[in-house]
Amino acid sequence: MKKITKSMAILALLTSGSLAFAQNIKNIPEVKNSDDKALIVKADHQELEAKKKAAEEKTKLPKPYDPKADAEKDIEKMIAQAKKEGKNVIIQAGGNWCIWCLRFNQYVQTTPELKKLVDDNYVYYHLNYSPDNKNEKVFTEYGNPGDKFGYPVFIVLDQNGKMIHVQQSDVLEEGKSYSLEKVKEFFKTWTTKS
Template sequence: MKKIPKNIALLGFLLIGSLVSAQNTNEIPPVKKSDDKALIVKTDHQELEAKKKAAEEKAKLPKPYDPKANAENDIEKLISKAKKENKNIMIQAGGNWCIWCLRFNQYVQTTPELKKLVDDNYLYYHLNYSPENKNEKVFGKYGNPGDEFGYPVFIVLDGNGKMIHVQKSDVLEEGKGYSFEKVKEFFDTWTTKS
């Protein structure tokens, strides 16, 4: 066993003594164990409620991602079609597990001005990323943007299949949804007409 130098031992006793003295004079409020437990229980309850609400919302939203799709083949077909139609390709990468991915899809599909803007100017594709199919080859081709930005992430291709922009989605969010102005500006910026 190591010997503790007398100065360090004395300093330790003085420190402990001053803390006990301070607590006895009410300078340091005592910790209430029951308050800590109540806070933990309340926080756990709030987290469970939030998860339950998110699961209920997710169950109601359409599931646009197909884990069984051959994404590489699908995108090649879109490139061929995009050339003919003079449109760009908007790839929304994510999965049916991602509440923000589903929210974005629902928002665009149910907002007439955004839906028209997309339909008139883009060929739209939902690129699946999930445990069943990570589409590693396709994501690798575009620099794996989900690794950096999370999901959803948007990959914009021109009519020749060249990647011209990657957009993270959090800058398009507002509250628990998306900002109409920000989403519209994003779509307007990457059309072939701009």
């Protein structure tokens, strides 16, 4: 009985996988020959591999977003600190689910000239957006920039808490990371110092 059950389970898995594959092929317009189907399978495989690598990378990166944080109170404290220190505030909005958010954080933290530029000129805050805590009230206050630009998105506040800039992140990207020159330019543009 065990052998039959195992065989049936394997057959069911193979059949369901074949059916799912066949459905995917049927839903793709104008797949005319086996070479086209092979290209589709190869593309699907590459996409799965890329997702797997991103998931592995995500597990290794620090998680700076805290879904349990009281963002309103935290940002008030950041503004008070910025005023006291003569700096602006950068809010990096995103979440620990977002590979590009984690990559940006890691990039800034491990690139000495960027880390110094940020530490010398800004009070920095990671504003969480996730199913656990969407921080809707805070995001609404800043015009919901994630809806428009995706994540991460950067909100720059002056020392009084006034929003002075929103920066989308995709223009700062380069390959699977970020452009040092573009990120430096972004940070330099919004400092309080000339």
